[in-house]
Amino acid sequence: AQSVTQLDSQVPVFEEAPVELRCNYSSSVSVYLFWYVQYPNQGLQLLLKYLSGSTLVESINGFEAEFNKSQTSFHLRKPSVHISDTAEYFCAVSYPRGTGFQKLVFGTGTRLLVSP
Amino acid sequence: NAGVTQTPKFQVLKTGQSMTLQCAQDMNHEYMSWYRQDPGMGLRLIHYSVGAGITDQGEVPNGYNVSRSTTEDFPLRLLSAAPSQTSVYFCASSRGPSGRPGELFFGEGSRLTVL
Numbered sequence: 001a002q003s004v005t006q007l008d009s010q011v012p013v014f015e016e017a018p019v020e021l022r023c024n025y026s027s028s029v030s031v032y033l034f035w036y037v038q039y040p041n042q043g044l045q046l047l048l049k050y051l052s053g054s055t056l057v058e059s060i061n062g063f064e065a066e067f068n069k070s071q072t073s074f075h076l077r078k079p080s081v082h083i084s085d086t087a088e089y090f091c092a093v094s095y096p097r098g099t100g101f102q103k104l105v106f107g108t109g110t111r112l113l114v115s116p
Numbered sequence: 117n118a119g120v121t122q123t124p125k126f127q128v129l130k131t132g133q134s135m136t137l138q139c140a141q142d143m144n145h146e147y148m149s150w151y152r153q154d155p156g157m158g159l160r161l162i163h164y165s166v167g168a169g170i171t172d173q174g175e176v177p178n179g180y181n182v183s184r185s186t187t188e189d190f191p192l193r194l195l196s197a198a199p200s201q202t203s204v205y206f207c208a209s210s211r212g213p214s215g216r217p218g219e220l221f222f223g224e225g226s227r228l229t230v231l
Contacts, residue, residue: 044220096217
């Protein structure tokens with residue numbers, strides 16, 4: 001069965017510092033990978049995704065993630081965080097199923113706490 | 117732009133009571149799904165639908181029923197609530213075969229407490 005591991009339940013960091021949120025998945029076949037963000041009292045929003053092609057993917061607000069097949073990882077990074085990045089971040093994986101419903105398997109989430 | 121709307125936002129039930137969580141989307145998305153979010157467990161898929169009249173079970177379907185009579189609505193029914201169903205429930209929609217894989221649009225959630 002697919003699984004996603006987010007080892008860090010909480011990551012405290014100071015504003016303008018770099019951050020890395022780790023994500024590892026279990027699979028030996030092709031996968032789609034996602035990062036979703038959940039701001040306080042809101043639903044999840046798609047932050048970025050890897051479907052194919054370039055292994056480095058970027059979001060519009062400065063986050064990036066790199067697909068590493070040999071390490072089965074999809075770590076999320078930002079070189080300089082802002083207070084507004086405080087949120088919970090979920091990594092998710094699915095197996096390509098053509099045009100059918102993609103069942104996402106979510107990790108347990110990492111709470112990013114940015115302080116001044 | 118309403119997107120995905122869930123009601124109610126908060127609900128307290130007694131064990132054995134029934135209730136329905138409502139979910140509506142105005143984006144004409146074909147796919148809709150329900151998840152529950154529990155501390156330390158991430159999101160787990162309860163039920164999903166690929167179109168009106170078509171539903172299927174997810175990872176944790178027991179204790180929940182769904183139906184999809186229209187494209188817009190996908191209610192989740194708890195027939196006899198149990199304390200183990202205390203959770204935050206999220207409804208999500210996605211475009212369907214013509215959309216980007218895995219791109220879900222979530223509602224703001226419904227927090228349910230079963231006493």
